[in-house]
Amino acid sequence: xxxxxxxxxxxxxxxxxxxxxxxxxxxxxxxxxxxxxxxxxxxxxxxxxxxxxxxxxxxxxxxxxxxxxxxxxxxxxxxxxxxxxxxxxxxxxxxxxxxxxxxxxxxxxxxxxxxxxxxxxxxxxxxxxxxxxxxxxxxxxxxxxxxxxxxxxxxxxxxx
Amino acid sequence: xxxxxxxxxxxxxxxxxxxxxxxxxxxxxxxxxxxxxxxxxxxxxxxxxxxxxxxxxxxxxxxxxxxxxxxxxxxxxxxxxxxxxxxxxxxxxxxxxxxxxxxxxxxxxxxxxxxxxxxxxxxxxxxxxxxxxxxxxxxxxxxxxxxxxxxxxxxxxxxx
Numbered sequence: 001x002x003x004x005x006x007x008x009x010x011x012x013x014x015x016x017x018x019x020x021x022x023x024x025x026x027x028x029x030x031x032x033x034x035x036x037x038x039x040x041x042x043x044x045x046x047x048x049x050x051x052x053x054x055x056x057x058x059x060x061x062x063x064x065x066x067x068x069x070x071x072x073x074x075x076x077x078x079x080x081x082x083x084x085x086x087x088x089x090x091x092x093x094x095x096x097x098x099x100x101x102x103x104x105x106x107x108x109x110x111x112x113x114x115x116x117x118x119x120x121x122x123x124x125x126x127x128x129x130x131x132x133x134x135x136x137x138x139x140x141x142x143x144x145x146x147x148x149x150x151x152x153x154x155x156x157x158x159x160x
Numbered sequence: 161x162x163x164x165x166x167x168x169x170x171x172x173x174x175x176x177x178x179x180x181x182x183x184x185x186x187x188x189x190x191x192x193x194x195x196x197x198x199x200x201x202x203x204x205x206x207x208x209x210x211x212x213x214x215x216x217x218x219x220x221x222x223x224x225x226x227x228x229x230x231x232x233x234x235x236x237x238x239x240x241x242x243x244x245x246x247x248x249x250x251x252x253x254x255x256x257x258x259x260x261x262x263x264x265x266x267x268x269x270x271x272x273x274x275x276x277x278x279x280x281x282x283x284x285x286x287x288x289x290x291x292x293x294x295x296x297x298x299x300x301x302x303x304x305x306x307x308x309x310x311x312x313x314x315x316x317x318x319x320x
Contacts (some may be wrong), residue, residue, distance in 0.1 A: 117307075
């Protein structure tokens with residue numbers, strides 16, 4: 001095949017160049033540190049963690065495996081419900097596996113953004129398959145939120 | 161000036177084409193409906209509104225003017241504090257003007273995204289100057305959140 005040495009510039013080409021560039025950006029390039037608590041953590045302690053870390057959602061693990069996700073919305077719902085926040089563990093109110101939308105480090109950030117929009121979630125745990133004591137599951141190695149996506153958008157726009 | 165009839169395609173040009181396209185998108189093109197309550201609304205009623213409308217923040221008005229913003233985080237902080245949610249009005253806990261980051265319909269969505277990131281807020285009220293009973297202020301005519309920005313990002317990537 002002849003090499004392309006130059007061709008006419010059009011919006012379509014510019015946009016597909018842009019999309020290719022975005023497509024080459026992986027979840028692993030932009031992920032944040034996840035905030036993780038154990039299933040036995042009380043709602044009160046988990047809420048304190050949420051405020052100290054200033055995050056919108058917390059991931060929950062048991063024996064090293066991802067078992068759930070709990071959001072500011074879940075906490076608020078339970079806080080106004082009159083439950084004793086010091087008695088109930090997060091494991092009781094969290095969204096439990098397999099009902100969690102996840103992403104892997106190799107996925108593109110577009111896949112992540114699409115999942116966030118389609119499932120209407122604030123963030124996705126970035127996971128990796130793992131085996132602990134002969135048990136198979138997923139460990140949490142990161143987090144992708146709307147904030148990460150908006151940051152990419154801003155960076156792309158500002159740098160050009 | 162000679163018209164440009166075609167030039168070599170490069171990443172830089174593609175990216176600036178992209179940025180120009182984004183720059184031409186205004187806040188008014190992508191804004192959502194704002195959820196607004198009066199300053200006298202109790203925390204409990206405001207939280208119910210938050211859940212019914214499934215939003216992360218609510219804008220607060222008094223006599224038609226924007227006076228405050230209250231977020232899921234503000235509500236959660238107060239819900240665990242043991243205050244009587246049925247007695248305290250949102251006016252007491254909201255972030256009050258002029259400490260609110262706002263945007264206008266004519267601003268570009270890049271400006272909106274930059275403000276959201278720089279001020280670490282979930283959303284911006286879209287405002288317009290107004291005069292009511294000889295008083296000057298701002299009315300809320302929309303809302304731009306991280307969700308709106310991520311949606312633009314997804315639409316741009318999917319359509320190309």
